[in-house]
Amino acid sequence: METYAEPSCASVDLQGDSSLQVEISDAVSERDKVKFTVQTKSCLPHFAQTEFSVVRQHEEFIWLHDAYVENEEYAGLIIPPAPPRPDFEASREKLQKLGEGDSSVTREEFAKMKQELEAEYLAIFKKTVAMHEVFLQRLAAHPTLRRDHNFFVFLEYGQDLSVRGKNRKELLGGFLRNIVKSADEALITGMSGLKEVDDFFEHERTFLLEYHTRIRDACLRADRVMRAHKCLADDYIPISAALSSLGTQEVNQLRTSFLKLAELFERLRKLEGRVASDEDLKLSDMLRYYMRDSQAAKDLLYRRLRALADYENANKALDKARTRNREVRPAESHQQLCCQRFERLSDSAKQELMDFKSRRVSSFRKNLIELAELELKHAKASTLILRNTLVALKGEP
Amino acid sequence: MAAEREPPPLGDGKPTDFEDLEDGEDLFTSTVSTLESSPSSPEPASLPAEDISANSNGPKPTEVVLDDDREDLFAEATEEVSLDSPEREPILSSEPSPAVTPVTPTTLIAPRIESKSMSAPVIFDRSREEVQENIEEEANGDIFDIEIGVSDPEKVGDGMNAYMAYRVTTKTSLSMFSKSEFSVKRRFSDFLGLHSKLASKYLHVGYIVPPAPEKSIVGMTKVKVGKEDSSSTEFVEKRRAALERYLQRTVKHPTLLQDPDLRQFLESSELPRAVNTQALSGAGILRMVNKAADAVNKMTIKMNESDAWFEEKQQQFENLDQQLRKLHVSVEALVCHRKELSANTAAFAKSAAMLGNSEDHTALSRALSQLAEVEEKIDQLHQEQAFADFYMFSELLSDYIRLIAAVKGVFDHRMKCWQKWEDAQITLLKKREAEAKMMVANKPDKIQQAKNEIREWEAKVQQGERDFEQISKTIRKEVGRFEKERVKDFKTVIIKYLESLVQTQQQLIKYWEAFLPEAKAIA
Numbered sequence: 001m002e003t004y005a006e007p008s009c010a011s012v013d014l015q016g017d018s019s020l021q022v023e024i025s026d027a028v029s030e031r032d033k034v035k036f037t038v039q040t041k042s043c044l045p046h047f048a049q050t051e052f053s054v055v056r057q058h059e060e061f062i063w064l065h066d067a068y069v070e071n072e073e074y075a076g077l078i079i080p081p082a083p084p085r086p087d088f089e090a091s092r093e094k095l096q097k098l099g100e101g102d103s104s105v106t107r108e109e110f111a112k113m114k115q116e117l118e119a120e121y122l123a124i125f126k127k128t129v130a131m132h133e134v135f136l137q138r139l140a141a142h143p144t145l146r147r148d149h150n151f152f153v154f155l156e157y158g159q160d161l162s163v164r165g166k167n168r169k170e171l172l173g174g175f176l177r178n179i180v181k182s183a184d185e186a187l188i189t190g191m192s193g194l195k196e197v198d199d200f201f202e203h204e205r206t207f208l209l210e211y212h213t214r215i216r217d218a219c220l221r222a223d224r225v226m227r228a229h230k231c232l233a234d235d236y237i238p239i240s241a242a243l244s245s246l247g248t249q250e251v252n253q254l255r256t257s258f259l260k261l262a263e264l265f266e267r268l269r270k271l272e273g274r275v276a277s278d279e280d281l282k283l284s285d286m287l288r289y290y291m292r293d294s295q296a297a298k299d300l301l302y303r304r305l306r307a308l309a310d311y312e313n314a315n316k317a318l319d320k321a322r323t324r325n326r327e328v329r330p331a332e333s334h335q336q337l338c339c340q341r342f343e344r345l346s347d348s349a350k351q352e353l354m355d356f357k358s359r360r361v362s363s364f365r366k367n368l369i370e371l372a373e374l375e376l377k378h379a380k381a382s383t384l385i386l387r388n389t390l391v392a393l394k395g396e397p
Numbered sequence: 398m399a400a401e402r403e404p405p406p407l408g409d410g411k412p413t414d415f416e417d418l419e420d421g422e423d424l425f426t427s428t429v430s431t432l433e434s435s436p437s438s439p440e441p442a443s444l445p446a447e448d449i450s451a452n453s454n455g456p457k458p459t460e461v462v463l464d465d466d467r468e469d470l471f472a473e474a475t476e477e478v479s480l481d482s483p484e485r486e487p488i489l490s491s492e493p494s495p496a497v498t499p500v501t502p503t504t505l506i507a508p509r510i511e512s513k514s515m516s517a518p519v520i521f522d523r524s525r526e527e528v529q530e531n532i533e534e535e536a537n538g539d540i541f542d543i544e545i546g547v548s549d550p551e552k553v554g555d556g557m558n559a560y561m562a563y564r565v566t567t568k569t570s571l572s573m574f575s576k577s578e579f580s581v582k583r584r585f586s587d588f589l590g591l592h593s594k595l596a597s598k599y600l601h602v603g604y605i606v607p608p609a610p611e612k613s614i615v616g617m618t619k620v621k622v623g624k625e626d627s628s629s630t631e632f633v634e635k636r637r638a639a640l641e642r643y644l645q646r647t648v649k650h651p652t653l654l655q656d657p658d659l660r661q662f663l664e665s666s667e668l669p670r671a672v673n674t675q676a677l678s679g680a681g682i683l684r685m686v687n688k689a690a691d692a693v694n695k696m697t698i699k700m701n702e703s704d705a706w707f708e709e710k711q712q713q714f715e716n717l718d719q720q721l722r723k724l725h726v727s728v729e730a731l732v733c734h735r736k737e738l739s740a741n742t743a744a745f746a747k748s749a750a751m752l753g754n755s756e757d758h759t760a761l762s763r764a765l766s767q768l769a770e771v772e773e774k775i776d777q778l779h780q781e782q783a784f785a786d787f788y789m790f791s792e793l794l795s796d797y798i799r800l801i802a803a804v805k806g807v808f809d810h811r812m813k814c815w816q817k818w819e820d821a822q823i824t825l826l827k828k829r830e831a832e833a834k835m836m837v838a839n840k841p842d843k844i845q846q847a848k849n850e851i852r853e854w855e856a857k858v859q860q861g862e863r864d865f866e867q868i869s870k871t872i873r874k875e876v877g878r879f880e881k882e883r884v885k886d887f888k889t890v891i892i893k894y895l896e897s898l899v900q901t902q903q904q905l906i907k908y909w910e911a912f913l914p915e916a917k918a919i920a
């Protein structure tokens with residue numbers, strides 16, 4: 001069972017007003033499940049109390065996200081991406097493998113490796129909490145989304161929401177829906193007569209398509225860099241152990257040299273580990289978040305495009321009805337509805353996309369600065385301990 | 398010359414001279430008093446092998462090293478004594494001018510105890526001046542004024558008959574060489590041939606001959622076939638560096654440095670091809686068979702070790718071997734992962750650049766491109782660090798793993814030597830029994846033959862004993878020298894390696910410091 005202490009959401013810069021503050025104040029990992037304690041502080045009249053908390057699981061977050069996506073009212077908004085499922089599989093497997101044991105590993109090495117894996121587990125845990133928290137906080141900060149009834153229920157309803165995880169049929173259904181969606185998108189973009197009237201959206205579409213692909217790529221590769229770094233840090237464990245045994249066996253001046261070197265590698269290992277985890281948090285995670293967010297933006301564009309296609313179709317139907325002089329009235333009202341919908345969507349989409357850009361820019365700025373500062377900090381610390389060891393080694397006879 | 402059990406010929410191995418021996422003895426008596434006057438000198442004249450073992454425990458903390466050195470003065474080869482490490486300085490500097498004299502003549506204590514080392518006086522005569530200048534050099538901390546470089550690998554020929562030729566450059570002020578700077582072209586099998594010759598001459602009398610770099614059929618085939626990719630250039634570079642280290646270690650050995658084969662290798666423009674070094678040749682297979690036979694024999698020799706020092710040392714080297722192997726495996730993993738990190742960083746740099754291109758916010762786009770550049774430079778850094786990891790750390794370890802194998806081999810030779818002595822004693826006993834039988838049976842002609850045989854084997858027993866004591870002495874010295882070299886070697890390399898790590902970190906600081914303002918400039 002792991003409990004977590006502090007929230008940290010590095011990826012998103014929120015300027016929420018204080019009328020609704022949401023945070024995940026605690027989290028507990030029980031075997032397969034993680035239970036998040038969602039705490040709300042609000043002076044909004046809707047709520048019964050000013051401060052209250054509930055316990056939620058991952059599936060309930062997904063339910064909330066899907067509820068937003070399926071709600072026509074929010075079609076013109078970027079729905080904050082759902083948090084990823086907590087996945088401790090890999091970490092758990094590694095811990096298990098370590099337990100099964102490699103007899104050639106010394107006790108100290110084993111202890112260190114175990115420590116590393118436990119730290120990894122904890123880091124994954126913290127991350128999943130942060131992802132879930134950011135999702136809620138974005139909702140709370142958005143003027144429209146925060147007023148959603150389901151959101152209130154999610155925050156306030158003391159009991160279990162009885163939302164089970166999607167079964168296979170539903171998962172498959174979701175999968176098929178995605179395929180249909182992309183096919184549809186392809187179709188309507190190829191539709192003759194469908195012209196993008198607005199340069200802004202034309203630009204955004206081209207931009208987002210390319211951006212999303214590239215950020216996904218960058219995210220994957222950043223992950224690999226981070227993992228390679230972690231691997232490197234782990235390599236220092238057996239090296240330090242071997243140097244330590246060499247040192248204790250030596251009877252000449254090499255004794256102190258080896259022992260000092262063993263100590264050095266142990267400290268370098270910790271620093272390399274921190275570099276790896278900082279790269280993970282400041283770079284990988286940020287890229288991953290904006291990969292998801294840009295997908296949400298793409299989804300918005302698709303919905304708008306769909307609305308445009310519907311509008312175009314309604315126009316065509318109206319023309320047809322006028323030529324045939326049959327059912328003109330319903331066709332007219334339908335066309336008007338479509339037009340209104342389309343314009344509504346376009347307006348809010350424009351705002352949303354501009355917000356997306358400024359959110360993205362400020363987040364990148366913050367994270368890149370922090371990344372550079374942390375890299376500098378670690379490099380300076382490494383230099384210091386390396387130099388100290390060199391002085392000690394050169395100094396002795 | 399190689400097969401004989403005479404001490405390795407120094408210089409051009411002139412035949413020994415009895416007159417010189419007498420001179421030597423005189424000098425010896427005159428210096429005994431000098432030695433006895435100094436505080437910690439043990440009794441020089443009566444120094445049988447047992448005393449040496451009683452007083453020394455091999456290379457331990459400094460105080461004991463001093464004693465060990467002192468006893469080593471009584472060992473054979475002058476060159477070794479005088480050209481040894483600066484640790485010897487305390488002994489020499491505490492006794493000013495007489496310090497020079499005890500060094501050389503004391504080698505002749507050996508002739509007193511063992512009549513075998515007859516070439517010692519010759520050494521003494523020839524090398525007196527060299528000893529003088531070498532001691533002065535020693536005072537400056539400059540022990541061997543000889544530098545070897547292996548460079549410019551060049552492919553010669555085509556197809557499967559192609560080979561790489563390396564330039565071997567020697568810079569020296571030692572008078573034994575005709576020039577002070579010269580270079581020759583050698584191929585890999587030449588190096589193997591040199592090692593083979595040196596090993597056959599010196600290994601079995603207890604000298605630790607540095608092993609040559611390993612053959613690699615796969616590696617070489619790639620080069621022959623003409624693959625110009627990075628793995629074959631890496632292979633050639635790895636081999637070049639290994640050959641250089643091999644030669645440097647060989648010339649550092651004072652006895653081997655005197656060897657004519659080594660000199661010929663370094664100096665002469667044409668070298669007869671060493672054909673017996675090929676792995677699959679007849680000689681190669683014979684070597685493999687012999688090695689196997691040796692391994693079996695080693696298991697069956699049960700030696701009565703009268704000297705705890707040897708057992709202790711063998712155990713020490715065994716432990717060291719195991720630990721070094723373990724460390725080596727871990728360092729190899731480090732090299733591998735660092736290369737992976739480098740490749741991944743390069744890939745990320747590319748994708749960051751692409752992302753920067755897509756980004757429509759100008760300042761962020763620029764920052765992302767800068768990030769991509771930083772990551773590209775960092776990739777280079779990782780690559781260079783991986784090279785340092787390998788060439789400094791990993792190769793040092795693998796060199797020493799093979800050197801320790803050579804040390805173990807020398808200990809094994811001592812065991813074989815002992816076995817030979819044992820066998821001679823057993824045979825002598827048998828011959829004596831045979832003689833007794835003949836006496837009883839009263840066959841005069843057979844008795845004479847038996848007596849002859851007894852004399853023959855008595856001599857062999859004596860020789861066996863002398864050889865055994867000689868090899869034991871040599872090994873002690875060699876191990877002492879080896880350990881000193883090892884300490885120096887490791888310390889030097891460790892410092893160099895740490896400095897490379899510092900370099901990398903400093904570069905990282907530079908790159909990130911340059912990037913930080915770019916990130917802050919995002920508006």
